[in-house]
Amino acid sequence: MHRALEAGSSPPVTDRPTRADWLVDALGLALADAQAVTLTQHLYRTLRDWIQSGRLVRGQRLPSTRQLARELRLGRNTLLAAFDQLVAEGFLATRQGAGTFVADLAFQEGRACAEPIAAREAAPPSVPCSLSSRGAELLTYSGILPQRHAAFVPGVPALDRFPQALWRRLLRRHLQHMPLAWLDYQTQGGVPELREALSDYLRHSRSVRCRPEQILIVQGAQQGFELIARLLADAGDEVWIEEPGYNGAQACFAAAGLDMMPVAVDEEGMSVASPARRGCPRLIYVTPSHQYPSGVTMSLARRLALLEAAERYGAWIVEDDYDSEFRYGQRPIAALQGLVDGARVIYVGTFSKVMYPGMRLGYLVLPEPLVAPFRRANARLNREGQYAVQAALAEFIARGHFSRHVSRMRECYRRRQARLRKALAPAVAQGLALSAGQAGMHLVAWLDEPALERTLVERAVDQGITLSPLSRYYLKPPGRPGLVLGYAGTPEAEIERAGKWLALAWCESRRG
Ligand SMILES: Cc1ncc(COP(=O)(O)O)c(C=O)c1O
Known part of the structure; x- marks a missing residue:
């Protein structure tokens, strides 16, 4: 009982x-x-x-x-x-x-x-966690920035200016009329209308040579780098990468077990001719339109030398064209991919900057021989999806909303950059060096002491300001000290507050 x-x-x-x-x-x-x-x-x-x-x-x-x-x-x-x-x-x-x-x-x-x-x-009982050595190395490139929307987080667009109502309307319509076939596994490389709209856009705006069939839609540039690393390089193969360079790409190549060779960047971009103990690369990763993070544009001479080197080594160039839409004053620079016929270039684009990062859509423009293997591998490893979102995006582009949004954002970022320069003017007057800012969504403030970089980064935290240390973008220490200041995603008033604080902190450091 x-x-x-x-x-x-x-x-x-x-x-x-x-x-x-x-x-x-x-x-x-x-x-x-x-x-x-x-x-x-x-x-x-x-x-x-x-x-x-x-x-x-x-x-x-x-x-x-x-x-x-x-x-x-x-x-x-x-x-x-x-x-x-x-x-x-x-x-x-x-x-x-x-x-x-x-x-x-x-x-x-x-x-x-x-x-x-x-x-x-x-709070489950703790499980012993032993990562693979590749996993552990990957994590060394995988810092997560706090305070996503505080000044001066780099790489975040002006989300508050995104035309949400319009976008939701498009999304709703495409979700409502989604063909039954889109519920199935997909292997087309992306919604055909999006690939067509993109190939028009890339041909006209970026001088990229491509047919829609060469485009593979992926879930962001990052996934594109991963596919490239897996399909074209074996563990231990050499990849040349800009120094300083993009941590996202570094992380991907580290996770693939590639041997990363930093190649110095100067005012003309990466120089493959610079003397260094390098071997034969399988991949060469570059951001020629707007080097990340230094902001320089690769000169024509360097571009031609790079194409020639890729040909000589039988290497693939990974051209990461992440934010070239945002140029101020200067005419857009044509993509490296379109410079010569049959170039060994994989062009990587993303919608994270022009639309929003949470969209997780990007694309590869593949040389013809790589189209079929990449499409098959992507369908196997990552699976295709988000066709309704892709269709809405195709319409967003085809109806001109995309180019209107880019123009508006260009103006917005130009204003925000000007605000930042104005707030930092007292420091600049006392010798703080800023990057030219001809393009993109961030500026670099160059510093001359690593200790100052550390102090400013730490002190900024109490102010709710995120300063990304430039030295963190270098593979081989010691990196040049500096600060990467994203301004695109920060409202003007916040740029002014945080910029003034930084100017003052820098001026104080001069006195002390
Ligand atoms: C240099 C560079 N490339 C590419 C990307 C875009 O990556 P994803 O498309 O994976 O968001 C970023 C984003 O911050 C970036 O800074």
Whole structure:
């Protein structure tokens, strides 16, 4: 017989439902596993284990034996026998008319029914974590910036200026009219209309040589780099990478086990002719339109030398054209990919800057021989998807919203950069060097001491300001000290506040 709980030792009865849903399923699974023992024994042990481990918490009401018998298709006597034993041993308790509860057990101190299940699940018992050496190395390139929208987080566009209402309307329409076929696995390389709209745009705006068939839609540039690294290089192969360079690309190549060779960047961009102990690269990663993070544009002579080197080594150039839409005053520079016929260049584009990073859409423009293998590998490794979003984006581009948004953002970023320069003017007057800012979404402030870089980065945290240390973008220490100041995603008033603080802090450092 079930032992009735004495008054005073009653477990807290709460309004929480019995959560019979998970419990019935979980018991069903556990019982399916019963082999050597009787069902009663198995049921008894399972419930006892769950109580001891805290999966069932004190005060938690169990479904009735009648309900469990019905749902688990068991004889009620089997359940009654297990429950009786648990009651007899003090794991369960019953209260007349109220049901059966997990008893108030000392080892469950602090775990109560009122404690939300999510809270318990958020703190699972710790599992030993041993990463692969590639995984561990990847993490060294994977700092996550705090305060996403504070000044001066780099790489974030003006999300507050994104035409959300229009975008939602387009999305809604394309979701409503989504063909049944789009629910299936996709292998087309992306929605054809998007690839067509993109190839028009790239041919006219970026002088990229491409047909829609050469475009592979991926979930952002990052995924593009990963595919390239996996398909075109083996672990231990050499990849040349700009120094300083983009941490995202560095992380990808590290995760692929590639041997990264930093190649210095000067005022003309990366120089493949510079003397260095390098071998034969499989990949060469560059940001020629607007070097990340230094902001320089690669000269024509360097571009031609780079194309020639790729040809000589049989290497693939990875051209990351991440923010070339935003040029101020200067005419857009044509992409490296379009400079010569049959160049060994994979052009990588992203919608993270011109639209928003959460969209997770980017694309590769592949030389003809790489189209089929990349499409197949992408469909296998990453799976294609988001066709409704892609279709909405195709319409956004085809109807001219994209180019209007880019023009508006260009104006907005030009204003924001001017605001930042004005706020930093007192420091510049005392010798702080800023990058030219002819393009893009950030400026670099060059510093001459690593200690100052550290101090400013640390002091800025208290002000709610994120300063990205330039030295972190170098593969080979010591990197040149400086600060990468993203201004695109920061509202003007915040740029002014944070810029003035930085100018003052820098001027103080001169005096001290
Ligand atoms: C140099 C560079 N390339 C590419 C990207 C875009 O990456 P994704 O398309 O994966 O968002 C970024 C984003 O910050 C970047 O800074």
